[in-house]
Amino acid sequence: MSKINLNTLRELKSSKARFFSVTLLLALAVFIFAGLKATTPDMNQTMRSEYDKTNLADAQLNNSLGFTGSEIESIQKNKNIKSVSKSFQTIAVTSNNKHAINIISNPEKLSKFTITKGREPKKDNEIILGEQLRGDYNIGQQIKIKHNDDLKQKQYKIVGFATSSVYMKKSNLGQTNLGDGQIDAFAGV
């Protein structure tokens, strides 16, 4: 071994603790910076694949009065639009006043739900809840809803749980003038 390496080695041997801490510190720094660097493409990729899988709509048109058939037709005719999916949604409050839920009629082609447990609703009185409510309800349970002009049913049977690419955030699904003002979850019927 060359003398310069021998000197280095003996220097390290006589200060093992220092060598170890500096090495650890370096490793930590590398770890952090590698993480920071890798996170952006990672997140982008995850989002991309999630959006592709659920076929997230590029745009969503809302109208509190609803759209007429001719309106929908004129949108469908636009040659820049590849696919249109109709859906209906209303905000309902559970009868115990605990949750305000954005109930969406199943959007079949676009912005599809990803079922995490159970199955999608088939009958009129079945409902699939957003993951947000997973801790509060179980599959098979009935969920009672306060009177809502837009809904035929007063109570629904929970058949599953799902996530939606429209609501990527776990909280803050939007505001409402019902309940405590905060929408707690979405649900599909």
Next chain:
Amino acid sequence: MSEEFIRLSHVSKIYNAHQDNEVRANDDLNFNIKRGELTVIVGSSGAGKSTLLNTLGGMDSVSEGEVWVNGIDIAKFSEKKRTTYRRRDIGFVFQFYNLIPNLTALENVELANEIAKDPLDAKKAMKSVGLEKRMDNFPPQMSGGEQQRVAVARAIAKNPALLLADEPTGALDYHTGKKILKIFQDYVHDTGKNVVIVTHNSLIKPMADHVIEVVDGKIKSDVINDHKTPVEDLEW
């Protein structure tokens, strides 16, 4: 023997130039040293001896002047060129030894040999300074005089064109000191290379071919010694 080896021309080393605490460590030095000479530089403490030796060894740059060694003006050298010059041509015994504490005495000598182009045997060099029994000791385990002798062995083993020694007997007793001086004398005699010894002990002067006396950064006397005394006959 009369060929010129070193020539200093108007060499000055000024520390803290243009400040209140300006020090002219070397002030307009001029002298020549012939090839194969054993030169002794004497002077009192603070006279500028170490400064001069550092200049000759390419350790430091000068503020002004020319330093010709073997036909090249080393004063014009860049930092990098000076490093090469030190590695290839210079053996240096430092006033404060500068041994590497993590290497044994022998390894210290071998270290110098690794960078020299035509080194002598490290063990033989250790033997010549009388330390064959202490080769595996680390510098902190050795006495001052022993460390000084390792430093001498390290410089000699490089087999340099110019051997510079700053107070090489400062920490040694009379007999050991003489032994070391004998090594320098033999080096000059056997190899025809140059040795420059710095000392404040003017009793060493008679063994030299050439004595330069430095006082207050200036040269006070520059004497060629035609009747030098062998080290064996020196007394102090």
